[in-house]
Amino acid sequence: MKLQTVDFHKIKSRAQLATGTPEKLVNTFQIFSGYHSEVRGLEGKRLDESEGLGMKGCSRGPSPLTMGPQDTLPVAAAFTETINAYFKGADPSKCVVKITGEMVLSFPAGITRHFASHPTQPILTFSISNYTRLEQVLPNPQLLCCDSTADGLDIKEFWVNMPNLMSHLKKVAEQKPQATYYNVDMIKYQVSAEGIQSTPLNLAVSWRCDSTNTDLRIDYKYNMEAMAAPVPLYNLHFLVPVDGGMARPQAMIPPATWNPEQQTIQWKIPSLSHRSDNGGVGALLGRFQMENGSCRPSQLAVQFSSEGSTLSGCDIQLVGVGYRLSLVKKRFAAGKYLADN
Structure with a gap:
């Protein structure tokens, strides 16, 4: 199956993307005649804000980052997936399935002060494994870059536009000065599904x-x-x-x-x-x-919902120096999960 990576840098200039708002999936899933569901994560629900992965731009959590100049910066990640499914009678061949997901990175609030005092930072680079399970990938166009010629590999590498990330986190810090975590949508994706075999x-x-x-x-x-x-x-x-x-x-x-x-x-x-x-x-x-x-x-x-695993099997690894992966959250839940006689 040919994978499709959307390169938004060819579509919009950086000036147009200065708001920092990731593009939303506009693809919809028709599970039966006249019934569509918008591609969203967990029916609009987000991970617990107290865990620093609320995906709303900021959240409560432990005390802000304190570190020395030689320390590595902590980064947390979260995969959240939604499965929409429609079952017709007892015939497995009539089962229609669509799985969507998103990956978010979470940064401690103290990182903005660290960036201010150390403006030259290593480029944050990460890889996504089991990438061939993904049929469509939409990276955050303002923050992420990738090698579009490397499609078809099971591991895909992305790197962050650091000036844009610093600018985005600074704006969030000014808007939410009491926040202790900042959450940034990085990737939205669709997962290859094989009918009823893909339904938990x-x-x-x-x-x-x-x-x-x-x-x-x-x-x-x-x-x-x-x-x-x-x-x-x-x-x-x-x-x-x-x-x-x-x-x-x-x-x-x-x-x-x-x-x-x-x-x-x-x-x-x-x-x-x-x-x-x-x-x-x-x-x-x-x-x-x-x-x-x-x-x-x-x-x-x-x-239903579930924690500790995903349906895609995707995972994240940091590449290079300067950062450490402090936490990885994985969750999935039912979206429109329906069955008829």
Whole structure:
């Protein structure tokens, strides 16, 4: 599969890019007719700001950087990925998947004072491994450079425009003087997906409806093969509306929450992994008595998140001297994760 690296330096001048705002992904994912979801990380949620990787430009955290001129500067990184998936019945060939992600670097606030007193700094250079899993890469056009002739390699090297980085961090420091960390979006990307094999949670929904009763069955399966390293899925929510008339639940296995006003049923599973019962394979069952006619099969929506791994398997390494990688965060979560009968 041919990889595509977008070189924004050929599109916009540096003067036009002086705002420091990375380009946003405008590609959208049509998971079924009339339904699009914007490419965003974690449904708009960010990493915990208290961890210095909030990706909002600044965050609270430990005390500002104090260091000598010969010390290496600490840099933290975070990979955040979102998986959108649509399942149709029990046919795996009809599963549609799209995975997007972003990589952010986090700098301690004290680095601005260090740059001010040491204006000549080594160029911050890093490499991204497992790069061939990425189908599209959009580097921050103001801050990042790369060798576009090196496409096709499993490791891709990027280097930072240091004057622009210093200018950007200085502006953030002036705007948020109390911040102890500054977070900078560096790369947005799309991950190569192989249908249902790329989904960490496989789904199949079936309905059986008549004029008096409705039976709902949701089969799920934890898929460790979709992850670079198997990690649990947390806070799984399965939400289904029972559509077509007034319904009364007769059985919910395992126990679930029924909302009589909205006519929805919701199951919650705290965590799921290959160490769960039956290796993470299970079923959710619901039976309803219909009072106003037959039920119409509706769509299942699922949410979950995970920490400690990614779906792309990408990682970061610093290249050269002057900097050290103090922390690497990896997370992924469900975006629009849907299933139909």
